Amino acid sequence: MSIEITSLTKSFGAFPAVNDVSLKIETGEMVAFLGPSGSGKTTLLRLIAGLEFADKGEIFFEDENVTMKSANERKAGFVFQSYALFNHMTIFENIAFGLRVAPRSKRLSKEKIHERVLSLLETIQLSGLENRFPVQLSGGQRQRIAFARALAVEPKVLLLDEPFGALDAKVRRELRTWLGEFHERTRLTSLFVTHDQEEAFEVADRVVIFDKGSIQKLGTPEEIRSGVSNAFVRDFLALDI
């Protein structure tokens, strides 16, 4: 599913977190939002998910204007930095959650839900953990459960907010590779927020560099490395051009 954003603005009090941002993301792309903290990249992601609402501008999913739609209508798969798993539920119940709260007319049968959850656990290579609780798992495992939970409802877009930010370097690299392979296989339109350039350049088809709420540079990793950059981008990437 393609996503189009037109002159999106969002302020918190007097502070503009996202300032007049326009962007088009094509179906099947993996795009990284890269920037220092406070640059507005997470706010933009939350605006796209419907967890925040814009002051100005519009958001389109394909041809549909979703600007005023709530997050539960947009149903963009969202993965949080701190996993946000439901700690009082088992892993099975966590992954099944989105399927169980679906409207009755669209809800899968119990058997189908069971089947889907187990197959997702297999996809994320954590079969056999369905009766555990989130606190019994490691950080890397928890984040993969969060992926599976978001994927269970078959979203048309996946939004990842610093998905590897809370993990140690080794697990980060493993999960990054896994995510890259997953995206190769499924071609699910994905946006992910990161402050780690290595991560952005390795996984993403295109990288969007943010600072102070606006886009500073946009392009494929090669274009960004080789192209002309403004002072902020040069400084941020520590490029010697």
Place this chain on the structure above:
Amino acid sequence: MRRLLIGIVLAFFTLFLALPLIVVFQGALAKGLGTFLIAFTDHDILHSVQITLLVAVIAVPANALFGIAAAWAITRFRFWGRALLLALIDLPLWVSPVIGGLIYVLLCGRRGYLGPWLQAHDIRIIFALPGMVLTTTFVTFPFVARSLIPLMEAQGCEEEEAALTLGAGGFEILRRITLPKIRWGFFYGLILCNARAMGEFGAVSVVSAKISGMTNTMPLEIERLYNDYLFASAFAVASALSLLALITLSLKTLAEWENKRQFEAGQCSLLEPTIEGNGDQLKG
């Protein structure tokens, strides 16, 4: 120093908390168990127990609903007047309960703002049960909301946001995510609210007609019996009320234990070795 401090606390505890409780039960049983039990066959006394329970049965669920709604609104949304609402929730704790009662007299009494209208429609609030329920609800309002707000503030709203992006609606999120997470804090607030609702004297005494056998709650009935020199009966009702307080106290302690146990269960399993040796490693 440590011994001295503990000694002071224990002495204080004995003098101000344990002793009165013992005196109440002693007073109740002073003329034998027979007199004690006879007190609870008296129509007026039994009626006061009924009224007390009835008031609590209405006021506590009402405040359970208000409390959840207020805590949800305050911790999950940023809106104009939020700080004011937060301050107003505490109002019943700051003002004397008598004032809480007077507010309703000024509002609904014969000469109050709503008085003429209520009279025209033949609705009695002051000096009747509705007034007692209203004032009790007012006085006990902070308990549920106050025990939930810090809890919900600390938990944050990420899990609820996650549920939202998975397509869950507001009530679904409340039922499946929010309520299970706050259940012990909620239970804690409920029993505190209930204890206060049953024990309230000041506010209720302003709006009750204080007619024994009609509009007297247990605390009001205790005062009447005492003023009528019926000490044994007064202490009997007082001991029943104290018993309710003791039950509340043990339920509260139970809630705290259970909460702690569950919390620690989470903590302990964190320290457990994760499955497949180093759980962080991806297979394949």
